[in-house]
Amino acid sequence: MPATLWSVRTGRDRLDSQTRAALIAAAKVTFSRLGYARTTVADITERADVSRATFYVYFASKDDVFRVLTEQLKDAFLEAQEAHGADPDNQVAVAAASVTHFVDVYARNLAFITVLEHQALTDEQLRAMWQGVRERLLKRMTRFVRQLVADGVAHPVAPPDMVATAASGMAVRFAPLIAASPADRPQIMRYLVRLYLQMLGIEPGPQAEETS
Amino acid sequence: MPATLWSVRTGRDRLDSQTRAALIAAAKVTFSRLGYARTTVADITERADVSRATFYVYFASKDDVFRVLTEQLKDAFLEAQEAHGADPDNQVAVAAASVTHFVDVYARNLAFITVLEHQALTDEQLRAMWQGVRERLLKRMTRFVRQLVADGVAHPVAPPDMVATAASGMAVRFAPLIAASPADRPQIMRYLVRLYLQMLGIEPGPQAEETS
Amino acid sequence: MPATLWSVRTGRDRLDSQTRAALIAAAKVTFSRLGYARTTVADITERADVSRATFYVYFASKDDVFRVLTEQLKDAFLEAQEAHGADPDNQVAVAAASVTHFVDVYARNLAFITVLEHQALTDEQLRAMWQGVRERLLKRMTRFVRQLVADGVAHPVAPPDMVATAASGMAVRFAPLIAASPADRPQIMRYLVRLYLQMLGIEPGPQAEETS
Amino acid sequence: MPATLWSVRTGRDRLDSQTRAALIAAAKVTFSRLGYARTTVADITERADVSRATFYVYFASKDDVFRVLTEQLKDAFLEAQEAHGADPDNQVAVAAASVTHFVDVYARNLAFITVLEHQALTDEQLRAMWQGVRERLLKRMTRFVRQLVADGVAHPVAPPDMVATAASGMAVRFAPLIAASPADRPQIMRYLVRLYLQMLGIEPGPQAEETS
DNA sequence: AATGAATGAGGCTTCATTCAT
DNA sequence: GATGAATGAAGCCTCATTCAT
Numbered sequence: 001m002p003a004t005l006w007s008v009r010t011g012r013d014r015l016d017s018q019t020r021a022a023l024i025a026a027a028k029v030t031f032s033r034l035g036y037a038r039t040t041v042a043d044i045t046e047r048a049d050v051s052r053a054t055f056y057v058y059f060a061s062k063d064d065v066f067r068v069l070t071e072q073l074k075d076a077f078l079e080a081q082e083a084h085g086a087d088p089d090n091q092v093a094v095a096a097a098s099v100t101h102f103v104d105v106y107a108r109n110l111a112f113i114t115v116l117e118h119q120a121l122t123d124e125q126l127r128a129m130w131q132g133v134r135e136r137l138l139k140r141m142t143r144f145v146r147q148l149v150a151d152g153v154a155h156p157v158a159p160p161d162m163v164a165t166a167a168s169g170m171a172v173r174f175a176p177l178i179a180a181s182p183a184d185r186p187q188i189m190r191y192l193v194r195l196y197l198q199m200l201g202i203e204p205g206p207q208a209e210e211t212s
Numbered sequence: 213m214p215a216t217l218w219s220v221r222t223g224r225d226r227l228d229s230q231t232r233a234a235l236i237a238a239a240k241v242t243f244s245r246l247g248y249a250r251t252t253v254a255d256i257t258e259r260a261d262v263s264r265a266t267f268y269v270y271f272a273s274k275d276d277v278f279r280v281l282t283e284q285l286k287d288a289f290l291e292a293q294e295a296h297g298a299d300p301d302n303q304v305a306v307a308a309a310s311v312t313h314f315v316d317v318y319a320r321n322l323a324f325i326t327v328l329e330h331q332a333l334t335d336e337q338l339r340a341m342w343q344g345v346r347e348r349l350l351k352r353m354t355r356f357v358r359q360l361v362a363d364g365v366a367h368p369v370a371p372p373d374m375v376a377t378a379a380s381g382m383a384v385r386f387a388p389l390i391a392a393s394p395a396d397r398p399q400i401m402r403y404l405v406r407l408y409l410q411m412l413g414i415e416p417g418p419q420a421e422e423t424s
Numbered sequence: 425m426p427a428t429l430w431s432v433r434t435g436r437d438r439l440d441s442q443t444r445a446a447l448i449a450a451a452k453v454t455f456s457r458l459g460y461a462r463t464t465v466a467d468i469t470e471r472a473d474v475s476r477a478t479f480y481v482y483f484a485s486k487d488d489v490f491r492v493l494t495e496q497l498k499d500a501f502l503e504a505q506e507a508h509g510a511d512p513d514n515q516v517a518v519a520a521a522s523v524t525h526f527v528d529v530y531a532r533n534l535a536f537i538t539v540l541e542h543q544a545l546t547d548e549q550l551r552a553m554w555q556g557v558r559e560r561l562l563k564r565m566t567r568f569v570r571q572l573v574a575d576g577v578a579h580p581v582a583p584p585d586m587v588a589t590a591a592s593g594m595a596v597r598f599a600p601l602i603a604a605s606p607a608d609r610p611q612i613m614r615y616l617v618r619l620y621l622q623m624l625g626i627e628p629g630p631q632a633e634e635t636s
Numbered sequence: 637m638p639a640t641l642w643s644v645r646t647g648r649d650r651l652d653s654q655t656r657a658a659l660i661a662a663a664k665v666t667f668s669r670l671g672y673a674r675t676t677v678a679d680i681t682e683r684a685d686v687s688r689a690t691f692y693v694y695f696a697s698k699d700d701v702f703r704v705l706t707e708q709l710k711d712a713f714l715e716a717q718e719a720h721g722a723d724p725d726n727q728v729a730v731a732a733a734s735v736t737h738f739v740d741v742y743a744r745n746l747a748f749i750t751v752l753e754h755q756a757l758t759d760e761q762l763r764a765m766w767q768g769v770r771e772r773l774l775k776r777m778t779r780f781v782r783q784l785v786a787d788g789v790a791h792p793v794a795p796p797d798m799v800a801t802a803a804s805g806m807a808v809r810f811a812p813l814i815a816a817s818p819a820d821r822p823q824i825m826r827y828l829v830r831l832y833l834q835m836l837g838i839e840p841g842p843q844a845e846e847t848s
Numbered sequence: 849a850a851t852g853a854a855t856g857a858g859g860c861t862t863c864a865t866t867c868a869t
Numbered sequence: 870g871a872t873g874a875a876t877g878a879a880g881c882c883t884c885a886t887t888c889a890t
Binding site: 032033034035036037038111114115117118119121122156157158162163165166168169170171172173174177188191192194195197198199201 | 377
């Protein structure tokens with residue numbers, strides 16, 4: 001096992017295992033394709049090329065992997081929020097980068113999110129978690145809008161939280177487009193950003209076009 | 213539903229039966245609460261207060277009721293599109309009414325739609341149907357936007373189909389708000405319409421505020 | 425189903441079912457032969473000549489049938505306690521009849537009791553129930569001994585509860601003998617009764633020999 | 637255990653290993669608490685603080701340890717039979733000591749015996765072994781009773797083997813009492829011995845009270 | 849000697865669906 | 870039309886055991 005070569009052996013061993021990673025990847029794909037209920041542990045282990053019992057070496061149950069995947073998704077969204085790479089002084093650029101990253105994460109996880117929202121219907125814990133993520137993202141965007149208004153940059157026609165809600169809705173709806181034709185991503189993103197700025201009541205200057 | 217075409221049986225057809233209606237209602241509630249897989253036929257029949265076997269008098273399978281419910285949803289959306297009640301000559305009012313109706317139907321079926329989208333992941337037929345509904349709505353809105361542009365009423369910052377996409381995303385995201393606090397519906401709708409017009413690049417005149 | 429002919433149809437239908445009875449009988453035999461863990465639901469249903477799923481129509485789980493059987497055993501013991509058939513005025517005859525019935529029930533359920541005691545090790549509820557039965561029987565015998573002493577009939581060398589304990593131990597140990605050679609039952613019972621009376625400090629008169 | 641015969645390996649044999657001892661002790665406790673089936677090899681190794689695989693260094697299987705424990709129990713019973721410490725010329729004292737030792741061993745192994753008897757239901761070898769132990773003890777006691785009768789010391793009301801059976805039953809039933817309240821052991825034992833002698837038809841002289 | 853990792857085999861339980869009445 | 874009864878099929882999970890190191 002190469003694991004012994006590159007990973008310092010600690011108590012976390014189980015968590016670094018290649019097998020575990022393979023199972024997680026397989027689970028993600030399978031859940032995304034088949035949904036939760038139709039995914040069987042056998043589907044996952046076959047794809048990961050291990051035996052069914054091995055699954056239970058790493059996860060307590062089918063539910064357990066699903067939670068792990070959900071946590072990973074959460075992390076991805078919270079990280080995307082950081083809007084890396086945009087000039088922090090250029091508020092418009094920051095706004096654009098933030099939307100862009102969000103849409104990218106969303107597009108990459110489209111199907112899984114559909115499944116997650118379905119599961120959240122019956123799983124209180126999942127529901128709380130996913131709603132938490134949504135609220136965090138929304139609050140941040142709301143704060144941002146408020147800031148832009150205070151700075152006299154934006155002039156929206158509705159309260160900041162409504163604007164944020166609308167903006168996130170827009171973004172969500174653009175994700176499938178990008179997932180469907182990745183080649184058009186730059187163009188689609190450009191339109192999305194323009195519409196976003198328009199909704200904020202910002203005059204789109206040339207800087208807005210520089211995103212990712 | 214071809215059933216209406218060939219199953220004429222008696223005067224009072226199976227399709228009218230009270231029992232059938234009860235089963236459909238029960239199925240809708242149960243699917244919405246528990247999702248597809250976790251809903252059992254027993255759940256549905258218990259709620260409808262009939263025996264498990266009776267279910268199969270009216271439906272071929274669990275899948276069958278789900279399809280029936282999906283058809284009903286489709287009808288609801290297509291009907292909402294008709295924008296009843298708005299002055300056909302006031303394009304802005306028509307736009308507002310259309311969005312409003314859409315959001316209302318969406319809000320009333322939130323959970324079921326979540327379930328439907330989950331099922332569409334694995335059911336090709338369902339996927340095609342639901343996508344068809346979305347496309348129809350989108351196309352109509354796109355046409356509408358194009359018309360407004362041609363009429364010099366709207367000045368969007370992106371192509372009509374992009375605007376329509378963004379608008380529908382907005383609307384979808386507002387539905388949960390309305391479902392959560394129906395009392396605030398008027399206020400929320402007002403903001404939604406404003407943002408919608410803003411995105412279309414329409415100067416919101418006083419008429420826009422008159423919606424529903 | 426003849427059931428409709430001889431049993432008044434009530435809500436208890438499920439409980440009268442022939443299938444249920446067959447499953448219970450099959451479960452008793454199988455548990456007694458194989459013990460709890462090695463008994464599979466398949467073993468039971470095969471013996472009852474129904475499908476595996478049918479088992480779950482009548483019982484919630486393997487554990488559930490086991491509890492039902494345990495209740496039946498409890499009832500058998502409590503009923504045996506009543507010492508039917510002995511002249512109530514002849515205390516010695518009552519004593520003999522009581523022991524005799526107890527041993528008979530025990531002998532008929534030897535293996536099942538072994539299994540039950542094993543299960544009681546890990547199942548608090550079972551333990552409480554079985555201990556309750558034992559205590560009830562013991563208390564009754566203790567009361568009886570006390571009475572005999574008060575009446576000057578018995579002159580035991582130890583306190584009544586100790587005598588009762590010892591007597592029940594004797595009886596338990598005789599059960600296997602009777603189960604092993606039913607033909608010798610009368611003779612064995614005679615000795616058992618004699619030893620029992622001897623332990624009570626009763627002069628065995630001719631009446632004692634009249635048991636069962 | 638043939639192991640002692642052919643597995644001589646090194647000076648300090650596997651059979652002495654501390655690890656092995658720890659596993660045996662852990663197994664005894666675990667089997668006694670959980671029963672055979674519910675005890676997992678993992679339970680045993682966790683308690684012994686070694687890895688699961690280590691178990692198989694010392695035992696061929698879960699069944700194997702169980703057999704080892706059973707052998708140990710057998711040895712304990714057979715040794716208890718020797719009635720160490722009683723004046724060999726005082727037959728009554730010997731009788732008392734023998735019963736006492738038996739009860740002590742039984743009390744110390746109550747739960748394990750319950751498990752063993754459960755296992756004996758399905759394991760022919762175990763059944764034969766355990767029955768062998770019982771028979772040996774019974775035969776010895778029978779011989780002893782016969783001797784007492786021949787010596788004119790005892791005057792039982794039933795044949796020696798019946799008396800022995802009854803006596804062992806009494807003893808078995810007293811074991812739980814002693815296990816439950818060890819502080820009362822002397823008192824309980826005294827009553828047991830009295831009842832035992834009473835059953836043998838021996839006038840309890842003062843010597844009988846000197847036991848253990 | 850000790851163990852981390854992996855798995856074959858097996859058992860419990862659920863549930864959509866059928867069918868005779 | 871309604872239903873009680875029965876079941877085939879399928880999936881989750883556990884665990885004793887093996888093996889390479």
